[in-house]
Amino acid sequence: MIGTALDLVVVALLVAAALAAVGARGLFAGVVFFVGYGVFVAIAWLRLDAIDVALAEAAIGAGLTGVLLLGAVGHLTRAGAGAPPRRPAIPLALACAGISVMLGWAVLSLPDAPGLQAPVAAALPGSGSTNPVTSVLLNFRAFDTLLESIVLLAVLVGVWALAPDAAWGGRPGLVQRVRPDGVLAGFGRLLPPLGLLVGVYLVWAGTKQPGGAFQGGTVLAAVWLLASMAGVARAPRVTSLILRAALVAGPVLFLAVGMAGALGGSFLGLRPDWAAALVLTIEVGLTLSIASALALLVLGPPERPA
C-alpha cells in the first residue's frame, strides 16, 4: 500500500515536471524543469528495480543532457536567435491525449508472459559477470554495445565537422571566466577527486553489482566537464593524438576481442574461462572512450581560432 502511494507520488511529479518542461513560458525555465524531470525519471527506474538504468538516467538524462541544453540556451541567447511563440492548438492536444490513452490501453492489455530471465540466468555463470545487465551489454548482446560505441564516435565526427575552418585544431568549448573565490571554482576543486572515485568504483562494481562502463564513464565525463567549466583543466586540442587514442580505445579493444572470438568460433563470443578478464578489459576501454566522447559532445565543436 505504501509502495503504491509512493509510486503515485512519483508518477504525479513526473507528469507535472514533464508538463512544466514542455509548457513553460520561458526557454530557460523549461530546461530547468527538464533537469528536475530527469531526476524523477531516475527515481521511477529505482521503483522499477532497474538500478543500472536509474544510474544511467540520473547521470545522462538529467546531468549531461541538462548541461547540453543549458549550454545551447546560452549560445542561442548570444546569437540573438528567437522563434515564434507556441501555437495554441486544442485539437493537437486532444489528438496527443488520444495517443496517450491508446498507449496506456496497450500497457494495460500486455499479456503476462515470461521474458528472457530464464535464458539469461542459465547463461550467467560463464558470461564473465554476475550482474545480468552487464552480461547482456558486453556478452549476450555485445553487438549492440559495439555499434553504440561506434555511433558515439560517428556523432562526434558530425559535431566536429561543424567547426569553422579557422578553429580546427583548437580546443573545444568556450573560454570560461571564473571568479577564483566563487562557488564554481570551489566546486571545481572539491568535487573532481570525489567524482573520480565514484566513477572508477562504478566501473569496477559493474561486473558484480549495478554500474558499469556507461554509468562510470558518464560520471568521469561530468568530472572532466566540471573541471573544465571551473577553469581547473583545459580541454585538449581536437587534433591531440592522446585524445583520439582514448576516443577509439573502447571500440578497438571491443573489436579485437570480437575478432579473437571469431577465430575461436563466434564473432564477439567470449570463452567462458576468460570471460571475466575480457569483460573487465572491454569495460575499462569503453569507459575511457565513453567518458571522453560524452564530455567532448557536451563541449561542442572548437570555436576559437587555434
Added chain:
Amino acid sequence: MIPSATLFGLAGAALVGIGLYGFLAHAHLLRRLLSFNVLGSGVFLMFGAAAWRSPWIGADAVPHALIITGIVVKLAGSALAIALLVQLARATRRAALPEDEGRPP
C-alpha cells in the same frame, strides 16, 4: 495494490503524449528537442514496464540493457541536433525552421 510496472507504464504513455504535443506545438527548435527527449523517456518507461511481464520471476535484464544503450544514443543524437541548431541560429539569427515561420526556405 497496483504493480509499479503498470503505474510507470501508464506514466510512460502519458509522457509520450506530452512530448509529442510539445514537439508539434513548438516552433522553437530547442523546445522541440527538449520535448522529443520527454517523448523518448516515455518510450523507455513503457519498455521498462514490459520488462515486468512476469512479475513472479522479477525484472528482465535484456530490456534494461537495451534502455541503457538507448539513453546513451539519445544523448548523442541530442548533442548533434544542438550543434546543428547553434550553427543555424548563428547563420540566420532564428531558432526555428523557415517553413514554421512562414518564410520562404
